[in-house]
Amino acid sequence: MKPLALLFALLLIAGILWDAFETVVLPRRVSRRFRIAILALAPAWRTYSALMRRIPPGGKREGYLSYYGPLTTILLLTVWAIGLIFGFGLLQWGLGSHISSPDRVPTLATDLYMSGTTFFTLGLGDVVPRTSGARLVTIAEAGIGVGFLALIISYLPVLYQAFSHREVRITLLDAWAGSPPTAVEFLKRLGEYDHVSALDPFLEKWEEWAADLLDSHIAYPNLCFYRSEHDNQSWLAALTTILDACAIIMAGVDGVRSRTAGLTFAMARHAVVDLSQILNRSPLVPEPDRLPPEDLARLRQILAQAHLALHPGRAFEERLAELRELYEPYVNGLSGFLLMPLPAWIPPPGLRDNWQRSKWKTIAHFH
Numbered sequence: 574m575k576p577l578a579l580l581f582a583l584l585l586i587a588g589i590l591w592d593a594f595e596t597v598v599l600p601r602r603v604s605r606r607f608r609i610a611i612l613a614l615a616p617a618w619r620t621y622s623a624l625m626r627r628i629p630p631g632g633k634r635e636g637y638l639s640y641y642g643p644l645t646t647i648l649l650l651t652v653w654a655i656g657l658i659f660g661f662g663l664l665q666w667g668l669g670s671h672i673s674s675p676d677r678v679p680t681l682a683t684d685l686y687m688s689g690t691t692f693f694t695l696g697l698g699d700v701v702p703r704t705s706g707a708r709l710v711t712i713a714e715a716g717i718g719v720g721f722l723a724l725i726i727s728y729l730p731v732l733y734q735a736f737s738h739r740e741v742r743i744t745l746l747d748a749w750a751g752s753p754p755t756a757v758e759f760l761k762r763l764g765e766y767d768h769v770s771a772l773d774p775f776l777e778k779w780e781e782w783a784a785d786l787l788d789s790h791i792a793y794p795n796l797c798f799y800r801s802e803h804d805n806q807s808w809l810a811a812l813t814t815i816l817d818a819c820a821i822i823m824a825g826v827d828g829v830r831s832r833t834a835g836l837t838f839a840m841a842r843h844a845v846v847d848l849s850q851i852l853n854r855s856p857l858v859p860e861p862d863r864l865p866p867e868d869l870a871r872l873r874q875i876l877a878q879a880h881l882a883l884h885p886g887r888a889f890e891e892r893l894a895e896l897r898e899l900y901e902p903y904v905n906g907l908s909g910f911l912l913m914p915l916p917a918w919i920p921p922p923g924l925r926d927n928w929q930r931s932k933w934k935t936i937a938h939f940h
Contacts, residue, residue, distance in 0.1 A: 779837055
């Protein structure tokens with residue numbers, strides 16, 4: 574029995590340390606499906622999201638969902654700590670429980686108690702190792718415990734710095750594309766204010782944002798569950814809005830070059846595909862269609878009134894449909910999994926931006 578316990582303890586300790594290394598230190602995607610982080614967090618999200626689906630979409634549900642991301646971080650660190658404590662306690666027990674304690678005959682519970690006090694470097698002294706092997710295991714656990722705590726101290730600031738960097742660009746999108754953002758509102762405002770010259774610099778910044786999102790969310794997948802500051806915003810909605818806008822430009826807008834839009838589209842599409850793979854989400858075609866034929870006709874009319882004429886004929890519609898097929902199934906799959914609504918193509922009339930809303934006074938619509 575004890576040789577099996579020794580083997581299991583060594584595998585458990587090595588597995589947790591490797592999982593922590595891949596999650597916190599390794600700055601690249603891990604394709605291996607059997608991971609302690611996934612095994613611990615996937616059931617928790619299935620249970621939590623099932624409960625949240627019973628609440629109607631809106632501020633209340635978003636408020637509850639906003640707790641999940643930070644709680645998963647705490648849960649993951651707790652699972653790692655408990656696993657290491659149990660592994661080292663089982664290791665001491667497998668070696669024969671060579672420890673001095675108030676108990677006449679040390680038990681597994683005594684070994685676990687010693688493991689916990691050693692891991693957190695409490696140094697109580699009521700339970701101590703008696704043999705060289707037990708002392709070696711104790712020293713190793715104490716060193717790993719100190720390193721683990723240092724890893725947590727460095728991990729949390731990096732995590733929240735990446736979250737903050739992501740949210741700045743999402744917040745800036747409010748005045749450009751509305752709240753929630755839509756591609757038609759974004760292009761409409763550019764045309765109405767004769768601001769088309771700002772399109773290329775704007776899309777270049779979003780190309781960089783998509784690359785940064787991909788890099789940070791592959792390294793720290795639990796960031797995907799962190800919600801934005803406002804209930805009507807999310808990283809997925811912002812990314813979808815940029816993809817929608819780029820698709821319209823690439824399909825054909827008179828007087829607007831499509832090269833920068835194509836580069837941004839490629840990077841944004843790369844991000845949604847890779848993040849779908851990280852979260853094990855299969856593409857799912859949206860039902861109903863996000864842009865039915867009647868809305869496409871309205872889209873043409875709205876942009877024409879904003880002095881942005883789309884290319885005429887079926888060529889535009891076919892090209893737009895081809896581009897949509899490249900990303901819409903992926904963002905739709907992520908939307909259903911993360912409970913993050915996708916933006917519409919055309920905003921509802923009379924919708925105000927977040928900056929125009931106040932509990933004290935409603936600001937007049939800015940045009």
